[in-house]
Each structure stands twice: as structure tokens, then as C-alpha cells.
Amino acid sequence: MRGFLTTRATVLDWLHTLDQLGDVFFPQPMGESSFRFDKVRKHSLLAFEDFDATSTEKPFRASTCVQPPGKKLSPNNEQIFHFSKNENGEYQLTPTLDDRQRILAGVRPCDLKAIHLMDRINSDGIPDAHYLSRRQNTTIIAHDCLQPCDQHCFCDATGSLRWREGADIFLTPQPEAKLLIEALTERGEQLLADAGFTPCKNIEGRKTLAEAQRTKPFGRQFNAPLQQVIDTVSNSGESPVWDKHVERCFSCGTCNLVCPTCYCFDVQDDFNVDDPDSGQRTRSWDGCMLEAFAVVAGGHNFRPQLAARQRHRIKRKLAWLPARFGDGSFCVGCGRCGHQCTVDIDIFDIANDLLATAETKP
Amino acid sequence: MKPRIAFFDMASCEGCQLAILDCEDVFLHILDLVDIVEFREALSEKAPRFDVAFIEGSINREIDAERLRDIRARCTWLVSLGACACHGNVQARSNALSPAENLQRVYGPEACHVAQTDSQYWPLWAHTRVRAVHEVVKVDYHLRGCPVDRDEFLHLVKRLVAGSLPRFARQPVCVECKHNGNECVFEHGDTCMGQITWGGCDAICINGGYRCDGCRGLLPGVNLDSHRALLRERGLSDTDIDSRYRLFCSADVQPRGTRP
Amino acid sequence: MKPVDFDAHVLTPRMARIIEARDMTAQERFFRLQLPQPLTHRPGQFVMASILGIGEAPISISCGPRHDGQLELLVRNTGSLTHAMHQLQAGDYMGIRGPFGSGFQLSEFEGRDILFVAGGLGLAPLRSLIEPVVGEPQRFGRVTLISGCRTPADELYREQMQAWAKRPNVHVIRLVTDTDHLPWGGEVGLVTAPIAKLEMDVANTLAVLCGPPVMYKFVIMELAARGLPNAQIFIDLERRMRCGIGKCGHCQINHVTCCQEGPVFRFSDLESLPEALT
Secondary structure, eight states, X not given: OOEEXXXXXXXXXXXXXXXXXXXXXXXXXXXXXXXXXXXXXXXXXXXXXXXXXXXXXXXXXXXOOSSOGGGGGSOTTEEEEEEEEOTTSOEEEEEOOOOOOEEEEEEOHHHHHHHHHHHHHHHSSSOOHHXXXXXXXXXXXXXXXXXXXXXXXXXXXXXXXXXXXXXXXXEEEETTTEEEEEEOSXXXXXXXXXXXXXXXXXXXXXXXXXXXXXXXXXXXXXXXXXXXXXXXXXXXXXXXXXXXXXXXXXXXXXXXHTOTTOOOXXXXXXXXXXXXXXXXXXXXXXXTTSGGGGBOTTSOBSOOSHHHHHHHHHHIIIIIHHHHHOSSOSOXXXXXXXXXXXXXXXXXXXXXXXXXXXXXXX | OOXXXXXXXXXXXXXHHHHHHTOHHHHHHHHHHOEEEEOTTTOOOOOSOEEEEEEEXXXXXXXXXXXXXXXXXXXXXXXXXXXXXXXXXXXXXXXXSOHHHHHHHHHXXXXXXXXXXXXXXXXXHOOSOOBOGGGTSOOSEEEOTTTTOHHHHHHHHHHHHTTSOOOOOOOBHHHHHHHTTOOOGGGGTOOOOGGGBBOOSTTHHHHTTOOOOOTTOBOTTOOHHXXXXXXXXXXXXXXXXXXXXXXXXXXXXXXXXXXX | OXXXXXXXXXXXXXXXXXXXXXXXXSSEEEEEEEOSSOOOOOTTOEEEXXXXXXXXXXXXXXSOOOSSSEEEXXXXXXXXXXXXXXXXXXXXXXXXXXXXXXXXXXXXXXXXXXXXXXXXXXXHHHHHHHHHHHHOTTTSOOEEEEEEESSXXXXXXXXXXXXXXXXXXXXXXXXXXXXXXXXXXXXXXXXXXXXXXXXXXXXXXXXXXXXXXXXXXXXXXXXXXXXXXXXXXXXXXXXXXXXXXXXXXXXXXXXXXXXXXXXXXEHHHHTTOTTTTO
């Protein structure tokens, strides 16, 4: 596949022109210090992070978006189908499949891996038509990170920092505010065909240059190799660690709802007030840390203890789903759950604590 | 026959009834589904019996409690409408004060002496306690918030009309706040009660750049000790924290130290 | 990503016409539905049943496999959706998706003695297996059904249980925990009580359990006391479900997705799932 070299500004201008193909999304500043993965509009101010130390001005840094890019593929309050009655009094049900073209740009490796994992989940067994319809009409432009985005980052420890699969185009930061642009798929190749970027003859050399600039060690590191973390979490049954990390928990579900690999949903029906024979079914993001998550009709709660819900969340990320799919950790190390938790409960600390207790056992 | 619904106001600002009148885009369609038989903000008709009674406001006097018991006896479903009815709202803050202390705060040092002797003041201020509706009669559903959320109101009406039952998720404001992808209030240095407050409002205040002050009341079983500790870490004194907790949630907040 | 084939209607129900609806008890309503195409289900599977505009929930199929496109469901009034379902009449429509779940493989039961233990509404899903088993006596061994409920007024499928009991090689024990001053021809006690006295060829017996979570532990203790190995015990579990296709996450028990690998499990497979019988 071909590669190009051009300035960040040129790429941003190019992204603005892609909206004729479909909605383009890119991280954009929100509030005081946060980012929202939002639709690019005519006057949106887009920026790539400054990675090179040569810049004289205060470098522009961006943390992860509050909601990960992958959520654009399974949006909250997503319509599943709508219904109405025809003139013969029969119900007509139409599944809502979104097959509009869209471009997710500015996706970090951690979020890219998360999208790959959601592809696996939604293709597994009985495929989820609504996700796949969106996904198969989505182009992903991802970029490398040469510095951890914030102090919560541990993507290197979970094996996502060097993730490339799923990206159609991959950008690697270069000195002098430039970017190396590589097409990784046919779709990416087509998109770049008319972009008019300068071809790059020495792709590997450029990558080596970027690698030399990468912060080492990159972000937080577990106290053991990833496989040992997964093995330890897999073998952790009852443990005081679970209780310790819920002492301050509000059971508010934030850790689930910002996680790029949490995909649980609840379903709601509604009918239209002006025509009660018509309406729709939608689904919204749910979280296993919420108290009512495992409550069945009649009121029995299969997971009433907070510590059991915490264990369920952590084991899904670091034990059960890795074992089921063989694609490594389902925690991609983006750091969102620890960052967004107001009482600093962090899957990274929980994993390290489990490692520590496992070591002290005979 | 269409279900008959009625609205009654107790001690309140009647803002919740106005919030419901604010459904004007769909209000005529609602009238296709139900008959509104009593609604002081919009109607003068009075009815003896009804299927759904919406009670707005807190119960401040025994005469209100008697009126409420009468309404309960005349309806099938009784719904607490808004923060005053659900947990007392701002007026229940007076529960933490003696009546004389309360008067003094509101009307100055002279007033408390007036109140002791002047019978004009007596009925209004001599109540022992501001009560939520469920402290007086059985309540079937709570529509929370100051004011209520119109979508929750519509959901309740539609569900009851359809022969189903309304479903209100028991989850904190954080859930909808995260659904909306907001920046956490704590992220920009302020403090928020979203973690411990009943959701269902679509996190409207945080969406608008403010914080959650808990107008929908405390979510049952929340980790209040942890929340208090968090607010302390963020520099709030216990007095500040009590003040925050009492702004809307007064009727539900237990005195400190009573939690096991 | 590589393109994946999908069924666009995977989360969209088919409409089934209710051809019979009646209250079986004060809490349970029986429905017979006519589907546009036969469901071709296995015993022990479930459907996602819905009222459009109100909601959807997992409901066990309570009839044996059939080819005429009919489907029987027994719905307990426990929530907003089932409350509305209790008002549906013949001629109304229900949305149906499925069948979902592993269910029972009839071949596994061939030639074996089968002990069914049903608590309350647990009889409904078990009926999907009892019907075919009782219908082909030459194919299966001795059938014992222990069915318990709270009071005589709560008993489900009474006439059918009485009819099963008249068949050769079928033994039915009906229990209530409280006669509630009503006439009662069965026994009084818990479903665990008869197990100790049962005639049982342990090596050739398979036990099938369905009931409230609290029942399993005690029934299993009784079966263990009789020496029945865990691999010969099947349990039909209940969980919250929102999709039926292993995506919504609600029914996950440890690493197992109940709507896919379950809801029927061998007890020996549940031993490694600490949350299964809580």
C-alpha cells in the first residue's frame, strides 16, 4: 500500500473536504479540558496533537474523548425498528439500518483496537445487523500516539499501542508538524487516490523516525506482563481486592458508560402519542455496575453486591472475553474509566492489586 | 372510556403544572387519550372520581393532609408530581429548624415574637413538619424533579393509558450525563450531586453547563458517606455540604452519623 | 473489517396472532399464538415476546415442538410488560423473536428414566420437554414429575398433569406448601420432600429442574444424597435478557452467556460458575 508525507494542516483541510462523502467525526474540545468525538462542521477547529519537541509554542495536547469514537457505531438511543399499522389493520415493522457513509478520523490505537473488538463481538454467533450495517459503511482514519495522552493511559501495557487492524488509513506523526499517511486497506487507498498528497518513498525510515520519538516506557505499566495479568484475573475468585475497590464506589455506571469495549444495552419501546398504533423500539447503553443490571421480572437480583458487580466488570475485560475471542485484553488501556471515576477507582490499580495478592499467596 | 386524570396542588410554586402545560405540541393528542377533569392551572371543572390523580406540592398543614386523603379515596392511581410532592423540596428545609428559628431567619428577629402571639401567622408556620405526599398516603408513582420532566410525564400517561405500567430506571444522573458525553462537572473544579441523585432528567443541568444539585432526590441506597468525603476532598466544609444536600433533598437526607 | 452476512430482522419481531388467551391462575395467563411460519423450536428454548410500543421480555416456550406454527406461552404478571400482556385477548397480536437458547436435546434422554422437578412457574418450560417425552413412551424410560406450588389456586396445568399421571410409566407428585383452606388432592410440602423416597435407578436417571433460584440448592442436595451425579442433572435458568442473541450482556453468568449457551445447563457445567445458582 502507498504512503504520503504532508503537513498536519493539509490533512486537516483534507478532512474538511471529506464531508461530501458522509459525516466526518474528529475529537473536538469540550468544556474546560475535555474532548468530544463530534461531527466536523464547516467552522470546526480541528487539530492534531503536537508530538515533536521542536515546536517552540506551548504544544497542543489532547486527552481521550469522553465517549470513545467506536460509540458512533452503536449510538445511545439507537432505533432498532419502527412500526405502524396499515389500512388493513396489520402491523408493519421495519428494521432501522443505518447504511450512510461515515468517516471516523483522529482515532487513537486504543480506540482502534476497541472497534476491532466490537467488530468481533457483533459478528460472533448471531450477528448484530444494526452495528454491522454502520460498521461496513464506515471508514476509519487512525493515528499513532508518540506520547501518552494523559496520566491514566496504559495502552502499551494492554497491548493496544501498536494496534493497526481495522484502520483504513493510518497517520504517523513526523517532525516539522508533518504526518506520514498510509493506506492500510483498499477503501483507504481509494480515499487517498485523489487527495493530492506528496508520495513518501521511505515509509519504513519515517516510521523508525517516529518510533525514536516515542516516550519510553509509554504510559503506566502493569507490575507483570499482560498474559500474567490475564491469568491472575482469570484465577481470582473471592478476593478482598474486589471489596477494597468498591468502598468508595457510587455504583453510578460511569466506568461502563465511557468504556470503549462495554457494549451492554437496555431496550425501550414507545408509541407515538398522535398515533398509538405506531412507534419504535430503541436501545440505550447500560452498565453492569448499575444496581438493576441483573434484576429479573419479579425483583430477584442475581448480582446484588457491589463487589460482585465490580468483579464481573473486571473479569469481562481481563478474563472472560479474552478467553472467548483470543484477541488479547478487552481492556484497551485507554484510561477512561479511571479518569472519569470521581473517586479514582481504576481497573489498572485493581489489576495490580490482584497481581500483588496473587504473589503473596503460597 | 378514556381514563380521567386530575391535578391538585398543595404547597408548591405550581411550576410542575406549568411544565406539563408546556407539552403544548402534543397536548391535544394527550386529550385524545385522556380526559382531564381537574386542573386549576387550565380548567375550572371539578370531578368526584378519577383514574389518575397528580399531586403537586408538599403537605404542610393538617388540612392539606385531610384533602390529600380525600383525593386518595377518589382515585385509582396517585402520582407525586415534582420535587415538593416527592420529598418536600426547599420548604422541607424548615424541618431541620424549630418554627421560631425558621421565622427569625425569614422575617428577622422581631418575627419570632410576633408569631408566638399573632394568630394570623399561626396556621402557616406552626406545622410540625413539612411532609412528602408518600408520608401521608400511598403513592403509586413518583414524577421527580424541580420541575418534572415532561418526557417522564408523557411516559407515565402513555403507559397507564395502554394498560401497562410506567417504568422509571433506578439509576443516578451520571448515567444520562455519560449517555450525553458531557465533561464531568468535577473535571472543571466544581462539585456535583449526580452520583447520588435519581436520574431521568437527561442530566439537563449538566448538559446546560451547570451541575446537579439533586432536585430529583436521593437515590435509595447510595454511598452517601463516600460522596460527603469526596466533597470534603474538593474543599467543601461540612456546613457547605449540608447546605448542598438540603437544597432539594431535605426530606430524604438522614442526619449525619445515622448511617451504619 | 471483512464483510459479515447478517439478518436485518434479527432484532425485529414477527407478529403472531393470539388464538387463545385465558387466565390459568390469578398470576398466570395462558396464550396460544399462531405464527406466520412454524418456529421449529427445541424443548427448553425461549422466545422474546413483545407488545409493540410497550416492551419485550424473554418467555419460555411451554409447548413441545410442533409443526403447525402454533406456540404456547404462560406469562406471569410481574412487570410493566407482562401486566399489559395480561390484558391481551384472542385476536390481539404479540411480537415474537426466536427461538433462542440451547434447549434440551431429546436424543440425550432416549431410554433414560427422567425426573422432572418443577417449582411454580418452572413447570411451563419443563412442559416443553414433558410433552414430547410423555407422547413417546416407547422411546423413553420411566417419567416422574414432582410439581410444587404455593397453594391449590396457584397450580398450573392441573388437568394435563392429571392426564399424564394416568399414562403407564408416568408418575406425578403434585404438592402445595399451603392448602389455604381449598380442596386439594395432592400432597402438602416442598418439592424436595418426595425425592428421598423415590424409586430411582440412579445410573439411568436424568433429573431436570426448573423453578425459583432458592429451589435449586435444596433439590440438588436431595439428589446428591441419592447419589445422582451432577452430569445427570439439567437446570433451566432464568436471567434478565434484552436481545436473545448474546449481545446485550444482561444474562451473562461469569463467562457464559445464558441466552446462547443456556438457559438449560448440565449442573456439572455450572459448578465452575459461582454466580449461576445465587
